[in-house]
Amino acid sequence: xxxxxIPIDIKNIFHVFAAMGNLTFGGGNATVAVLHRDIVGRLxxxxxxxxxxxxxxxxxxxxxxxxxxxxxxxxxLKKFPGAVVSLLAASIPCSLIAALATAIFSFxxxxxxxxxxxxxxxxxxxxxxxxxxxxxxxxxxxxxxxIRVAMILPFTFYCHYSLELSAINIIVIxxxxxFFFPENKK
Amino acid sequence: xxxxxxxxxxxxxSITSFSGLAALPIVREELVIKHHVLTDTQLNQxxxxxxxxxxxxxxxxxxxxxxxxxxxxxxxxxxAMILPSFLVIPLIYFLGQKAEHPRVKSILSSVIIASxxxxxxxxxxxxxxxxxxxxxxxxxxxxxxxxxxxxIKTHWIxxxxxxxxxxxxxxxx
Numbered sequence: 001x002x003x004x005x006i007p008i009d010i011k012n013i014f015h016v017f018a019a020m021g022n023l024t025f026g027g028g029n030a031t032v033a034v035l036h037r038d039i040v041g042r043l044x045x046x047x048x049x050x051x052x053x054x055x056x057x058x059x060x061x062x063x064x065x066x067x068x069x070x071x072x073x074x075x076x077l078k079k080f081p082g083a084v085v086s087l088l089a090a091s092i093p094c095s096l097i098a099a100l101a102t103a104i105f106s107f108x109x110x111x112x113x114x115x116x117x118x119x120x121x122x123x124x125x126x127x128x129x130x131x132x133x134x135x136x137x138x139x140x141x142x143x144x145x146x147i148r149v150a151m152i153l154p155f156t157f158y159c160h161y162s163l164e165l166s167a168i169n170i171i172v173i174x175x176x177x178x179f180f181f182p183e184n185k186k
Numbered sequence: 187x188x189x190x191x192x193x194x195x196x197x198x199x200s201i202t203s204f205s206g207l208a209a210l211p212i213v214r215e216e217l218v219i220k221h222h223v224l225t226d227t228q229l230n231q232x233x234x235x236x237x238x239x240x241x242x243x244x245x246x247x248x249x250x251x252x253x254x255x256x257x258x259x260x261x262x263x264x265x266a267m268i269l270p271s272f273l274v275i276p277l278i279y280f281l282g283q284k285a286e287h288p289r290v291k292s293i294l295s296s297v298i299i300a301s302x303x304x305x306x307x308x309x310x311x312x313x314x315x316x317x318x319x320x321x322x323x324x325x326x327x328x329x330x331x332x333x334x335x336x337x338i339k340t341h342w343i344x345x346x347x348x349x350x351x352x353x354x355x356x357x358x359x
Contacts (some may be wrong), residue, residue: 019239019341020340020341022195022240022241023240023340023341023342023344023345024240024241024340024344025238025239025240027237027242027243027308027312028241028243028244030306031240031241031242033333033340034340034341035303037333037337037339037340038339041337042337042339048300052294052298053278053281053285054278054333055298056294056295056297056298056301057274057281057282057294058274058282059297060277061230061270061271061273061274061277062200062201062202062245062270062273063200063201063203063244063267063269063270063271063273064200064242064244064267064268064269064271065195065242065271066241066242066244067242067244067267067268067271067351068270068271068273069274070271071271071272071274071275072274072275072277072278073314075202075274075278075279076278076282080275083272083275087268087272090241091241091264091267091268092264093240094240094242095243095248095260095263095264095267096240097239097240097241098235098236098245098246098248098249098252098260099252099257099260101235101238101239101249102231102232102248102249102252102253102260103252105231105235108238112355113352113355114265114352116351116352116354117344117348118238118348118351119316119318119322119347119351119354120321120322120325120348120350120351120352120354121315121344121351122237122238122315122316122346123316123322123323123325123326123329123347123351124311124325124326124343124347125312125316125344126309126312126316126317126326127326127327127329127330127333128329128333128340129305129308129309129312130309131330131333132302132305133302133305133306133309133356134334136298136299136301136302136305137302140295140298140299142340145295147293148296148299149299152296152299152300152303153299153300153302153303154303156300156303156304157301157303157304157306157307160303160304161226161307161310164210167304170300170303170304171297171300171304172300172306173223173264173300174297174299174300175293175296175297175308177296177346178289178293178294178296178297179289179293180354181292182288182289182291182292183252183291183292183295184341
């Protein structure tokens with residue numbers, strides 16, 4: 001589609017995170033998927049492995065997973081300046097929107113057009129979230145990792161959805177599982 | 187309430203949570219029960235706002251800040267929300283270097299697989315809430331296919347979904 005190589009510099013990092021990180025409804029995970037399509041798919045700034053590494057590590061970090069993810073990607077692209085710029089670009093516009101939305105909340109709640117438009121965007125966000133699931137699982141959908149996927153995926157889904165175990169507990173249990181049961185090389 | 191006190195309360199909530207709304211109990215205990223500067227209704231409204239605006243759910247800290255102290259409070263909420271993110275740098279520095287170590291690789295792959303399951307679990311209530319008719323079902327299905335099969339920029343898909351849903355209000359009148 002766009003064959004022109006876009007260089008990794010502070011200006012472009014700011015542009016990508018500001019544009020992609022502040023247009024997506026449906027929470028941080030949906031926004032992560034949008035960034036994946038742009039940073040890995042369109043721009044090829046980082047590899048799928050680096051993207052997945054950042055995603056996994058941001059899950060282990062305190063605070064918002066999404067902003068930790070942005071810092072992590074920014075760090076991989078341009079070390080500390082990249083981390084700061086990606087965080088500011090990803091957080092300032094959506095924070096301003098949230099502050100303004102808080103100020104006009106009662107009006108927006110009673111406006112049928114605004115409500116309907118947001119509803120439609122969230123329906124699209126459901127698909128974005130599902131595609132993110134596939135993006136994350138795809139590298140492990142091979143023979144070597146299939147048993148691990150078959151064990152962890154249904155177990156964690158059941159624990160979170162049916163038993164309502166918190167996300168961080170599930171992440172810690174999975175990390176411990178990974179620590180005690182490392183994959184065989186072949 | 188002093189803006190600095192508000193900042194430290196929101197920072198405490200943000201830094202001790204590991205995902206979106208996990209900080210809610212601390213926020214409620216401090217601002218609703220202890221300091222009486224926020225109501226339960228405003229707390230719920232902040233969550234609704236975070237789900238109805240772009241960006242992560244953690245953005246509700248900005249709304250809470252606004253409810254407590256206007257735009258200065260929102261600024262405090264924003265700083266408290268983003269500051270803990272820098273703690274990821276030592277993690278990425280250390281684990282990034284050891285990423286090829288079999289045990290680290292195994293931990294990361296297990297976390298990723300678990301994250302995918304968590305995402306799928308989170309998509310279910312989101313879908314129940316958002317897909318409530320033929321139109322939203324069609325939007326979700328079409329978006330899914332376009333995302334999977336084409337390289338159309340995601341914001342065009344979101345913008346189209348917004349536009350179609352907004353126009354549908356006039357059509358159904």
